[in-house]
Amino acid sequence: MARNPRYDLLFEPVRIGPVTARNRFYAVPHAAGMTNSMPHMRAAFRGVKAEGGWGVVCTGYVSIDPGSDDAPLPYATLWDDADVRSHALVTEAVHRHGALAGIELWHGGGSVMNRSSRIAPMSPSGTSWMATHVSFMGNQRPRAMDAGDIRALLAAQRAAARRARQAGFDIVYVYAGMGYLPYEFLLPEWNRRTDGYGGSLANRARIVRELLEVTHEAVGGKCAVALRVSLEELRGRPGAHAASEAHELVALLADLPDLWDVKLDSSPTDCPPSRFAPEGSHEPVIDFVKKLTAKPVVGVGRFTSPDTMLSQIRRGVLDLIGAARPSIADPFLPRKIEEGREAEIRECIGCNICISSWHDGVPVRCTQNPTIGEEWRRGWHPEQIAAAGSTASVLVVGAGPAGLECALSLGRRGYEVTVAEAADDIGGRLRFETRLPGLAAWARVLEWRRAQLDKLPNVTVYRGNLLSADDVLGLGATHVVVATGARWARLLYSPLEVPAGSLDGPGVLTPDDLAAGVVPEDPVVVYDFDNYYLGGVLAEHLARGGHSVSYVTPAGHVSAWTIMSNEQPQVHRALAAAGVSRHTLARVTAFGAGAVTLADQFTNAETRLECRALVIVGTRFGNDRLYGDLSGRAEELADAGIRSLTRIGDALAPGAIVHAVYSGHRYARELDADPAALGIRRDAPLAAVP
Ligand SMILES: Cc1cc2nc3c(=O)[nH]c(=O)nc-3n(C[C@H](O)[C@H](O)[C@H](O)COP(=O)(O)O)c2cc1C
Numbered sequence: 071m072a073r074n075p076r077y078d079l080l081f082e083p084v085r086i087g088p089v090t091a092r093n094r095f096y097a098v099p100h101a102a103g104m105t106n107s108m109p110h111m112r113a114a115f116r117g118v119k120a121e122g123g124w125g126v127v128c129t130g131y132v133s134i135d136p137g138s139d140d141a142p143l144p145y146a147t148l149w150d151d152a153d154v155r156s157h158a159l160v161t162e163a164v165h166r167h168g169a170l171a172g173i174e175l176w177h178g179g180g181s182v183m184n185r186s187s188r189i190a191p192m193s194p195s196g197t198s199w200m201a202t203h204v205s206f207m208g209n210q211r212p213r214a215m216d217a218g219d220i221r222a223l224l225a226a227q228r229a230a231a232r233r234a235r236q237a238g239f240d241i242v243y244v245y246a247g248m249g250y251l252p253y254e255f256l257l258p259e260w261n262r263r264t265d266g267y268g269g270s271l272a273n274r275a276r277i278v279r280e281l282l283e284v285t286h287e288a289v290g291g292k293c294a295v296a297l298r299v300s301l302e303e304l305r306g307r308p309g310a311h312a313a314s315e316a317h318e319l320v321a322l323l324a325d326l327p328d329l330w331d332v333k334l335d336s337s338p339t340d341c342p343p344s345r346f347a348p349e350g351s352h353e354p355v356i357d358f359v360k361k362l363t364a365k366p367v368v369g370v371g372r373f374t375s376p377d378t379m380l381s382q383i384r385r386g387v388l389d390l391i392g393a394a395r396p397s398i399a400d401p402f403l404p405r406k407i408e409e410g411r412e413a414e415i416r417e418c419i420g421c422n423i424c425i426s427s428w429h430d431g432v433p434v435r436c437t438q439n440p441t442i443g444e445e446w447r448r449g450w451h452p453e454q455i456a457a458a459g460s461t462a463s464v465l466v467v468g469a470g471p472a473g474l475e476c477a478l479s480l481g482r483r484g485y486e487v488t489v490a491e492a493a494d495d496i497g498g499r500l501r502f503e504t505r506l507p508g509l510a511a512w513a514r515v516l517e518w519r520r521a522q523l524d525k526l527p528n529v530t531v532y533r534g535n536l537l538s539a540d541d542v543l544g545l546g547a548t549h550v551v552v553a554t555g556a557r558w559a560r561l562l563y564s565p566l567e568v569p570a571g572s573l574d575g576p577g578v579l580t581p582d583d584l585a586a587g588v589v590p591e592d593p594v595v596v597y598d599f600d601n602y603y604l605g606g607v608l609a610e611h612l613a614r615g616g617h618s619v620s621y622v623t624p625a626g627h628v629s630a631w632t633i634m635s636n637e638q639p640q641v642h643r644a645l646a647a648a649g650v651s652r653h654t655l656a657r658v659t660a661f662g663a664g665a666v667t668l669a670d671q672f673t674n675a676e677t678r679l680e681c682r683a684l685v686i687v688g689t690r691f692g693n694d695r696l697y698g699d700l701s702g703r704a705e706e707l708a709d710a711g712i713r714s715l716t717r718i719g720d721a722l723a724p725g726a727i728v729h730a731v732y733s734g735h736r737y738a739r740e741l742d743a744d745p746a747a748l749g750i751r752r753d754a755p756l757a758a759v760p
């Protein structure tokens with residue numbers, strides 16, 4: 071198909087200093103958890119984005135010196151020749167598909183603990199970052215930098231920039247964002263220096279200026295020099311000569327970088343979940359930058375709609391459309407627009423599972439795109455899949471996230487697929503959950519698959535079909551896939567921190583009851599030891615629906631795991647705003663006579679809380695009745711011509727939507743595949759030069 075001429079503007083080349091991007095699609099720096107320890111996986115991952123049409127593909131944050139060590143978080147390094155060779159794999163993969171390669175050189179300053187290198191960390195004035203997120207807590211405070219440290223920092227940037235050029239990068243960054251060292255110089259809370267690097271904004275910005283100068287010097291006009299900077303705090307501070315300190319900073323450095331890459335200051339605001347921020351949420355902070363510089367400006371904002379992108383450029387907000395998450399959810403987003411297939415874009419849902427994989431220190435995962443991170447080690451391409459290995463037919467029982475992804479990928483391979491869904495529509499848990507506050511964008515998981523399935527004549531979907539084991543035997547498919555989801559249990563939580571004991575009886579509910587339309591009697595207690603989004607979001611939903619709601623959890627925070635997905639600060643605010651009372655470090659031990667009994671998780675001290683309906687969001691078990699019935703009838707399965715019976719998704723091991731989609735995809739990839747080609751190829755770091 072031809073590109074819609076309306077989007078031509080998005081495909082104009084953009085000059086960035088000495089290099090030219092082929093279009094305005096810019097995959098901004100984002101870590102992918104692979105680091106230099108998995109160089110082939112990392113190169114293949116970045117290469118696929120270039121193949122998908124991005125004009126520029128950047129690395130994640132890359133340490134310039136062992137004194138900037140973020141272990142155990144997955145950061146990359148550019149310290150020596152082995153690192154140069156490792157990054158050269160990335161630049162080769164990116165160049166092979168006609169994109170420019172950018173590298174974000176990084177020093178963490180007082181925000182890193184140097185846990186691995188054991189070098190005393192440093193910051194402008196010895197100030198440390200006291201995070202509420204335990205992963206970022208440490209107990210060594212940084213030392214205050216002296217003049218020698220500043221010289222050493224500039225030398226490290228210069229040397230790393232030279233290595234970056236040697237590795238073949240086209241764009242080399244100075245990174246002054248998100249609590250890291252150059253950013254620390256910009257803010258007076260971090261920077262209490264009385265020398266030429268502290269005090270006025272011009273002095274506080276001096277280190278950024280000098281970093282840009284040494285980077286220019288090191289790359290000798292062969293690479294563009296970009297500045298990535300966080301502007302949220304500075305925009306909130308009145309300037310001495312302009313609307314804000316952010317305006318002053320941009321005016322001061324205006325044309326020194328070849329490219330401005332502008333972002334916000336903390337991960338929850340820079341990379342906010344869709345639950346709390348719409349597409350384009352950065353605009354009010356960064357909208358002024360282009361007015362103060364002649365150099366191109368790239369910014370982000372979970373851009374997936376080509377019309378929003380167009381609007382940002384037409385209105386003079388941005389020159390280049392930056393993306394981290396949209397490029398993960400669909401590495402082929404630019405190509406799809408270019409080929410007039412924008413309706414096929416697999417849009418990011420803003421769930422932030424990807425950022426949770428960075429917090430976990432593992433290769434990136436994505437709810438929408440199960441192939442991400444698997445390009446090299448499993449050989450999974452986001453847009454290509456092997457043709458069917460046989461003429462087998464497949465029956466998929468259940469059309470939730472796992473069943474849908476499985477059926478779609480099998481259908482693309484060319485198998486004859488029948489999907490049987492017991493409910494009157496497909497979607498499984500998504501049908502209820504996407505109606506909860508802030509989760510509407512998650513419906514993209516269902517709607518994208520629905521639209522793609524509709525195009526496949528070899529996939530037939532039956533709704534309102536609850537199959538028994540006899541029905542399955544009678545259908546005569548070659549392979550049967552059980553994707554029947556999971557159900558919530560009424561188990562409680564023990565002082566040993568395992569689900570144990572249970573509550574039954576009137577007023578004891580689970581999310582399944584609410585999904586089925588049960589209206590709880592007031593006051594309601596939502597008791598959450600699942601710790602992901604659902605407990606918090608149900609409490610918010612009930613409170614917004616007029617119920618009197620308390621939220622109780624044995625964890626120390628509301629929706630404790632959502633610290634991993636950048637949601638937790640906003641979850642606390644949302645529950646407070648909805649009038650939900652919050653009780654942390656508390657276990658429910660009994661329910662009756664209009665109250666629940668709570669025990670303090672650590673002291674066991676008891677209190678009572680008024681309650682007529684208790685919603686337990688604790689643990690789930692797979693719906694395995696059908697699987698159990700069938701697996702006990704092996705001979706009949708064989709007689710019916712059924713060669714395999716497999717559980718996938720929540721029916722196998724209940725998890726988040728990301729796990730279900732991955733499980734369905736993996737089944738589809740592996741059906742009839744050569745057993746020798748299955749499994750994970752093992753990557754290894756390139757050897758350091760002795
Ligand atoms: C998994 C992940 C890793 C990230 N790592 C980095 C990083 O290494 N350096 C950086 O400057 N920003 C990093 N970011 C932030 C993104 O570059 C970007 O500013 C943010 O995600 C907002 O853009 P988006 O809405 O297009 O995702 C990361 C974001 C994600 C999702």
Ligand code: SF4
Pocket residue numbers: 394395396398399417418419420421422423424425435436437438439
């Ligand atoms: S994990 Fe979620 S937020 Fe991240 S890219 Fe995928 S869909 Fe988007």
